[in-house]
Amino acid sequence: MRVIVALPRSSDDDLLRSTGLTLTEYVVLMSLSEGENQELRMANLAAATALSASRITRVVDALQSRGQVVKRRYEGDARGNVATSYWATCSPTKYPQQRSGPSENRRTVMRDRGRVQRE
Incomplete structure (x- = not known):
């Protein structure tokens, strides 16, 4: 029974340390x-992530305060809201440019985080 409790906590801690996101925030962005x-x-986002309406609202609000999600009223129904990934709202010129290939891009990301690693 301890593994069922300890494993998600360990995964959440690792993800938080490496990306600044909790496991719940990662699943929402995914x-x-x-x-x-x-x-x-x-x-629909609450259903996709198996979260309650109030919990998904708190998570999306936290992501929105950090600029990772944009929340707006749903145009078809004034009672609902829509969450949009920040990257979907950017023009293509704002997307990070990929260098020569995925491995080069990974090295650049690692360097930007202060940990230069070669594959």
């Missing part, structure tokens, strides 16, 4: 990235 136009209605 779900948004898989949505059409990288957006989902809040109710």
Whole structure:
């Protein structure tokens, strides 16, 4: 029974240390990235992440305060909100430019974080 409790906590701690995201925030961003136009209605996002409506609201609000998500009213129904990944709102020129290949891009990211590692 300890593994069921300890493993998610350990994974959450590792992810938080390496990316600054909790496991829940990561799952929310992943779900948004898989949505059409990288957006989902809040109710659909809650269902996709198995979170309650109030919990998804708190998580999205935290991500929005850090500039990773944009939340707006749903145009088709004034009662609902839509969460959109920040990257979906950027023009293509704002996306990070990929260098020669994935491995070079990975080295650049690692260098930017202060840990230069070669593959």
